[in-house]
Structures are given as structure tokens and as C-alpha cells.
Amino acid sequence: DAALAVPDKQVDSVCPYCGVGCQLTYNIRDNKIVFVEGRDGPANRERLCVKGRYGFDYAHHPQRLTVPLIRRLDAPKSGEFSMDPARVLDVFREATWEEALDAAGGALARIRDTHGKRALAGFGSAKGSNEEAYLFQKLVRTGFGSNNVDHCTRLCHASSVAALLEGIGSGAVSNPVMDVTLAEVVIVIGANPTVNHPVAATWIKNAIRNGTRLVVCDPRRSDLARSAHRYLQFKPDTDVALLNAMMHTIVAEGLVDKDFIASRTIGYAELEQNVAGYSPELMAPICGVDADTIRYVARLYATSKASMILWGMGISQHIHGTDNARCLIALALMTGQIGRPGTGLHPLRGQNNVQGASDAGLIPMMFPDYQRVDNPQALAKFEQAWGMPLDSTPGLTVVEIMHAIPRGEIRGMYIMGENPAMSDPDANHARASLAALEHLVVQDIFLTETAYLADVILPASAFPEKTGSFTNTDRLVQIGRQAIDPPGQARQDLWIIQQMAQRLGLDWNYGHVSEVFDEMRRIMPSIGGITWDRLEREHAVTYPCTTEGDPGQPVVFTEQFPRESGRARFVPADIIPADERPDSAYPMVLITGRQLEHWHTGSMTRRTAVLDAIEPDPVALVHPLDLAALGGQPGDVITIASRRGEVALYARADDSSPRGAIFVPFCYYEAAINRLTNAALDPFGKIPEFKYCAIRVALGGAV
Numbered sequence: 192d193a194a195l196a197v198p199d200k201q202v203d204s205v206c207p208y209c210g211v212g213c214q215l216t217y218n219i220r221d222n223k224i225v226f227v228e229g230r231d232g233p234a235n236r237e238r239l240c241v242k243g244r245y246g247f248d249y250a251h252h253p254q255r256l257t258v259p260l261i262r263r264l265d266a267p268k269s270g271e272f273s274m275d276p277a278r279v280l281d282v283f284r285e286a287t288w289e290e291a292l293d294a295a296g297g298a299l300a301r302i303r304d305t306h307g308k309r310a311l312a313g314f315g316s317a318k319g320s321n322e323e324a325y326l327f328q329k330l331v332r333t334g335f336g337s338n339n340v341d342h343c344t345r346l347c348h349a350s351s352v353a354a355l356l357e358g359i360g361s362g363a364v365s366n367p368v369m370d371v372t373l374a375e376v377v378i379v380i381g382a383n384p385t386v387n388h389p390v391a392a393t394w395i396k397n398a399i400r401n402g403t404r405l406v407v408c409d410p411r412r413s414d415l416a417r418s419a420h421r422y423l424q425f426k427p428d429t430d431v432a433l434l435n436a437m438m439h440t441i442v443a444e445g446l447v448d449k450d451f452i453a454s455r456t457i458g459y460a461e462l463e464q465n466v467a468g469y470s471p472e473l474m475a476p477i478c479g480v481d482a483d484t485i486r487y488v489a490r491l492y493a494t495s496k497a498s499m500i501l502w503g504m505g506i507s508q509h510i511h512g513t514d515n516a517r518c519l520i521a522l523a524l525m526t527g528q529i530g531r532p533g534t535g536l537h538p539l540r541g542q543n544n545v546q547g548a549s550d551a552g553l554i555p556m557m558f559p560d561y562q563r564v565d566n567p568q569a570l571a572k573f574e575q576a577w578g579m580p581l582d583s584t585p586g587l588t589v590v591e592i593m594h595a596i597p598r599g600e601i602r603g604m605y606i607m608g609e610n611p612a613m614s615d616p617d618a619n620h621a622r623a624s625l626a627a628l629e630h631l632v633v634q635d636i637f638l639t640e641t642a643y644l645a646d647v648i649l650p651a652s653a654f655p656e657k658t659g660s661f662t663n664t665d666r667l668v669q670i671g672r673q674a675i676d677p678p679g680q681a682r683q684d685l686w687i688i689q690q691m692a693q694r695l696g697l698d699w700n701y702g703h704v705s706e707v708f709d710e711m712r713r714i715m716p717s718i719g720g721i722t723w724d725r726l727e728r729e730h731a732v733t734y735p736c737t738t739e740g741d742p743g744q745p746v747v748f749t750e751q752f753p754r755e756s757g758r759a760r761f762v763p764a765d766i767i768p769a770d771e772r773p774d775s776a777y778p779m780v781l782i783t784g785r786q787l788e789h790w791h792t793g794s795m796t797r798r799t800a801v802l803d804a805i806e807p808d809p810v811a812l813v814h815p816l817d818l819a820a821l822g823g824q825p826g827d828v829i830t831i832a833s834r835r836g837e838v839a840l841y842a843r844a845d846d847s848s849p850r851g852a853i854f855v856p857f858c859y860y861e862a863a864i865n866r867l868t869n870a871a872l873d874p875f876g877k878i879p880e881f882k883y884c885a886i887r888v889a890l891g892g893a894v
């Protein structure tokens with residue numbers, strides 16, 4: 192209705208979905224968002240993808256939680272998840288805020304006082320603001336008393352961050368995405384930006400038009416591969432073989448940057464010795480890329496004036512994810528392709544604030560700004576800042592917490608805006624663990640699959656209903672502004688966290704969100720120079736920004752690396768096979784990921800009219816020849832099973848995957864594919880192996 196589309200208010204904000212961090216304007220009429228436009232932000236220059244442009248009406252969905260809920264005493268924590276409103280009130284009863292908060296905080300405090308501080312854990316959210324992430328981790332560390340706090344970074348780039356911190360002393364990107372326009376050569380490996388970082392993909396395509404040569408390396412042929420100068424379709428799980436073979440070529444052909452290695456790095460001799468055993472001839476049959484192509488791409492990357500690497504979950508979500516990232520770091524260091532515009536390392540961050548939430552300390556081994564909890568100086572600093580003794584033992588990670596619950600080590604949890612019942616590997620096990628908790632508090636905007644297992648549900652605010660800062664994949668800190676009011680009795684998350692803190696014995700009384708940001712910048716040197724006023728004025732400031740007036744540094748490591756010696760470190764890696772290889776019982780491979788139209792576990796985008804209309808049903812992408820071998824047609828229902836569970840969904844013929852590998856998005860609750868995935872962890876990043884497990888497939892089943 193055109194009349195309805197005339198806004199009575201416009202509010203400048205940022206996109207709530209991916210880490211690109213596009214700036215946008217909400218157009219509001221009568222407290223409803225009617226349409227969204229792109230703004231001239233540093234990351235998007237007015238561009239938006241389909242999610243940013245159309246993915247807003249979830250905020251107005253009739254299934255929004257609007258009243259606090261308490262689980263009925265006789266409602267079992269079992270059975271299938273149901274969104275049927277009649278079923279919901281069979282399981283939960285409505286409560287006042289006072290009653291719900293007393294029940295939520297009281298039960299967690301009792302568990303802490305009876306079973307000790309490490310009997311509790313909290314999951315924060317990469318969808319929340321920096322200030323929410325900061326207060327949430329502070330609540331766990333000071334109110335619960337342990338470091339058992341984590342969030343979905345553990346499921347996406349934890350291994351990349353582990354390798355980056357170890358190798359170059361910083362877990363964030365070295366150069367912004369936009370630097371692809373300054374690069375001669377860009378390698379995109381294990382990432383599908385057209386789907387997962389769509390506006391970033393447009394900058395890559397613009398760069399190609401201006402002469403940049405793109406190399407795409409991925410077992411799945413992404414859309415971007417069609418624009419690539421070279422596409423390397425390596426076999427799933429063989430990243431280290433391919434990357435070590437490239438490094439072997441660079442060493443063998445004398446293409447290393449000797450000056451850079453001598454002046455800026457340590458550990459090169461061990462790396463050189465290690466890659467000596469990985470000749471392209473030996474690795475070609477393993478990774479499935481011919482030796483000449485490996486050599487060609489290695490030369491191209493090493494000899495260009497500026498080469499840049501971007502990567503995604505295809506690199507990180509393996510039990511050897513840290514090794515994969517170590518190889519990418521070594522590639523950049525040995526060729527000196529870092530520390531200048533158009534070069535560097537860019538792990539494409541997934542959620543809109545996964546960078547900021549990690550920076551703010553929403554991880555179990557680090558205080559804000561990656562200051563280790565077991566470092567005595569850091570511990571003393573935060574004990575002084577927060578005015579109480581803190582736990583110096585690193586806490587448990589996401590998957591470790593799910594395994595600690597059945598052992599009785601974790602008895603109560605507070606989950607804000609995450610949905611582990613859908614997003615965790617081996618989701619049947621994760622759901623059983625959540626159901627086994629003595630007390631589970633969930634703070635969310637919808638009755639998610641996780642909230643369905645809660646004892647108390649606290650109705651929270653959606654992204655456009657609150658103000659806060661968000662840090663994108665480029666280290667840009669930007670403001671998301673409140674555009675509409677929360678529905679019913681739903682409250683802003685900062686208020687809810689503070690109410691919970693008070694029930695746990697903390698005397699918190701923050702007013703405006705800027706008061707939280709001010710506290711953060713006092714103890715986080717990386718953002719010390721960013722004031723709230725400046726954010727309001729400039730909309731976006733890049734960190735590191737250590738003093739007021741500092742313009743911020745989009746390109747880092749220009750002179751030295753933030754390690755003790757100032758030098759980066761090479762860490763060699765050898766081939767480690769996937770935890771669960773195909774065999775005669777489970778002969779195929781499952782790869783999980785996202786779709787363009789849907790976001791993560793689907794709680795927002797599946798309640799967005801346009802996006803859900805484009806992709807309404809759970810689908811599996813199957814190679815046409817594999818589908819034909821099953822006797823199936825596109826659109827048929829297939830059942831996929833692993834050793835941990837099975838799901839039925841529709842088959843879509845798709846020749847972008849290699850034969851024998853099936854790709855399934857993890858956003859469909861009717862076919863929750865994480866029931867099948869493997870919870871085996873990378874030993875360094877503690878990230879699960881979402882990108883590889885053994886499955887079998889049969890025609891038929893019921894969706």
C-alpha cells in the first residue's frame with residue numbers, strides 16, 4: 192500500500208545480519224518499519240543485499256515474545272519443539288517481570304551458592320551490541336564468578352582467531368574488505384561471499400572489472416568462481432595439502448620475500464623444512480588440483496605487487512581449522528604480502544557483531560581486548576576495574592559446556608540471543624544437555640528451539656528497538672540506533688542484564704548505553720580514543736584508535752606485529768584427516784553452511800515475509816548425478832542420516848558441490864541438520880567440524 196509506505200520518521204542504523212556492516216536507514220511509520228534504504232557507509236556505499244533490504248519485518252512478527260514466561264511445573268523438557276501458541280501455553284505460563292527475574296536470578300544464585308561458581312555458564316550473542324556483550328561477560332565473571340562465558344564465535348572463526356593471535360598477535364583482520372580494490376591478486380578460500388557477505392562480494396567483482404585477478408579455492412563452486420581468473424576445486428578436507436604445496440613452490444622457486452622474513456618474522460626455518468615434503472606433484476592427487484595449477488597460483492600470489500587473502504568457515508570449521516589458518520598466515524608472511532594497502536589477511540566475520548562481542552570479552556579465556564584471564568597483570572587490572580576477585584582459570588567453550596552438563600559440572604545457564612539447540616553440532620546431544628540443566632534462563636525475541644527448553648524466558652528487544660555500537664569485519668565501530676519501540680512488555684537487553692545482575696548480588700546502575708561504552712573504552716586500549724560523541728558524529732570509527740583524535744588504522748602491521756618481539760611467527764602445519772571419514776555404512780560427506788536469504792538458525796529470516804517466500808522449505812543441495820544414482824528427481828524428499836541422527840528434506844540438484852558431498856543450510860528447524868554434525872573439536876580453537884562428517888542418503892521420508 193503506497194500510502195502506508197510514506198514514512199513519518201527516518202532513523203540511521205546498521206544492518207543486523209552479516210559482518211560486512213552495511214549502514215542503512217530505517218523508514219518508519221506508526222512505529223513500524225515500512226522500508227529500508229542503504230546509506231553511504233564505509234563498507235557499503237549505499238549498497239545492501241536482499242537480507243539488509245528486506246529482512247526487517249521479523250521485528251513485527253506476531254510470534255514475538257511480549258510477556259515473561261515461566262515453565263509450568265508439570266511440563267517435561269522433552270518432545271518436539273512447537274510454535275503452536277496453544278502448545279506454548281501448555282508448557283509455559285505468563286508472569287510479571289518481577290516474578291520472572293526473581294525466579295531466573297534466584298535459581299542461578301542458589302546453584303552458584305550450593306555447587307560453586309563454576310556450576311554456571313552463560314552464552315552471550317554476536318547479534319547484541321558491544322555494550323550488551325561487555326555487560327553479559329562482566330555479569331558471568333563477577334556475578335557467576337567464573338569464566339564460563341562464550342558465544343557463537345566458537346562455532347565460526349575461533350580457529351582463525353587462535354592462529355592469528357599465535358602468529359601475528361591480533362585476532363582481527365589486517366585490511367578492510369574494500370582493499371580488494373587495491374589488490375592485484377585476491378585469493379578467496381573456503382568462503383562464499385556472494386551468499387554470506389554479499390556486499391563484500393560486489394567489491395570483489397568491482398575489483399575484477401578493474402583488473403584484479405581473483406583466485407577462488409573451494410570444494411564447492413561458488414558463484415564467485417564464475418568470475419575467477421582461476422578456480423581450484425580442491426577435495427574437501429585437503430586445505431593443508433593444497434596450501435603447503437603452494438608454499439613449497441614459493442620456496443623452491445625463490446619467490447620468498449627474504450627481507451620481510453629477516454626483519455619481521457621468526458620461525459621461518461622450521462616452516463621451510465616442513466613444506467619441503469609437500470611438493471605439488473605429491474599433493475596433487477591428495478587435494479585434487481593439478482601440480483601446474485598449484486604452481487601457477489603460488490607464483491601469481493607471491494609475485495604480485497599486492498595480494499590479499501580472504502577466508503571463511505570452509506577454512507575454520509575443521510578439526511584442523513587452526514592449521515588451515517596457520518598456512519594462510521605463513522603464505523602472507525613468507526611473501527611479505529601483509530602490512531600494506533591491498534594485501535593482508537581477512538577472515539570474513541559472520542555475524543554483524545561477532546568481532547565486537549569477541550573484543551568485548553565474550554570468550555572464556557580472555558578479558559576484554561584479548562587480555563588473558565590467566566595473565567597475572569591482566570587479572571589484577573580487571574580485579575581493580577571491577578572491584579572484586581576474579582577467576583584466573585579459563586572457562587569452558589560452547590561445546591565443552593554442552594558436554595559438561597551431563598557430567599553434572601554445569602547445572603545452570605543464562606543464554607542471551609543464542610540458539611544452541613539449532614546451532615551446536617550433534618544437536619540431539621545439545622538439546623538433551625539443555626534439557627538436563629537444573630535451571631535454564633533464555634533471553635530472546637522469539638520462542639526459539641532453545642527457549643522451548645527454558646525454565647524462564649525473558650522477552651527481549653529486536654535489533655531496531657535499541658541503541659548500541661557494533662563492530663564489523665573491518666574493525667569499524669558503528670552505531671545501531673533505536674528506530675521503533677519493543678512490543679508489549681518486551682524490554683531492552685541492557686535493562687534485562689542489569690536486572691539479572693542485581694539478582695546475583697551486583698550493584699549495577701548504568702543509565703544510557705554510552706555509560707557502558709565509556710567504561711569499555713577506559714579498559715580497552717584498542718578503542719580508548721573512540722568517544723560516544725564521536726561515534727554519534729562520525730557514524731563509524733576504525734580501531735585500533737588509542738587516543739582521542741586518532742583517525743584509526745584500517746591497515747595494521749605496517750611497522751611491526753603486536754607480539755612481544757614485534758615479529759610475526761611462522762607455525763608449520765601437517766595434514767590431519769577429518770575426524771569422521773566416509774566408510775561403507777556412511778559413504779558420503781555432509782557440508783553445512785548458510786543460504787543467501789536465511790540467517791543462521793532462521794529465527795529472524797524465516798519470520799521475514801520476502802526472505803521466507805524466496806526460500807520457504809528445507810533443502811539439500813545434491814549433485815545431479817548423485818541424485819540420479821539415488822533414483823531421485825529435484826524436489827523429491829530425501830533422508831540424510833549420520834551416526835548421530837537423521838533428517839528429511841527436499842533435494843535440489845546442484846552441481847556446485849563435488850560428487851559425494853551434500854550441502855545443507857542449518858536454518859531449518861523442521862530439518863535441523865546439526866542433529867547430524869560431528870562435535871569433534873579443533874584442539875586450539877575448540878571449533879567443531881561442521882564442514883565434514885560421514886552420512887548416508889536415501890530417497891523418501893517425511894518433511
Ligand code: SF4
Nearest residue numbers: 206209213240243390
Ligand atoms: Fe546486511 Fe551483510 Fe547484506 Fe550488508 S551484506 S546488507 S551487512 S547482510
